[in-house]
Amino acid sequence: MDESEGTKVSELVEATEVDSEDIAMIVQGNANKKIKITNLLKETRALVITDEEIPANTDYTIPIPYLPGTLKIYCEGSKLIYDEEYIERNSSSGKSTTIQFKDWNVPENTKLEFIVRK
Numbered sequence: 001m002d003e004s005e006g007t008k009v010s011e012l013v014e015a016t017e018v019d020s021e022d023i024a025m026i027v028q029g030n031a032n033k034k035i036k037i038t039n040l041l042k043e044t045r046a047l048v049i050t051d052e053e054i055p056a057n058t059d060y061t062i063p064i065p066y067l068p069g070t071l072k073i074y075c076e077g078s079k080l081i082y083d084e085e086y087i088e089r090n091s092s093s094g095k096s097t098t099i100q101f102k103d104w105n106v107p108e109n110t111k112l113e114f115i116v117r118k
Helices: none
Strands: 023-028 031-036 043-049 059-066 071-075 086-089 096-101 111-117
Touching: 043 059, 059 111
Parallel strands: none
Antiparallel strands: 023 031, 043 111, 059 096, 071 111, 086 096
């Protein structure tokens, strides 16, 4: 391939993590265009401040439904680690609103943010 032909898509390195502020290139109407990842990934967010302690390893209902792998949880601004700090309790229908905080109690007046990618 000669330099004037550019780089083939198959030769591009794949991104391992995508941030909402990253920009991607798309082809739209035979023209190359750029788009922020935020505009590609639709998210639903819900903020909760706990009014009582949430005991460890008990079912907790979050305010938005999620599919497995689409949920992110932040506690006081820090992202929680799936399967270390929380687990998803999925229903047989696919969507769920239930999680468990794994092996730790969430104190009263804790700020929790739930983000679900569509």
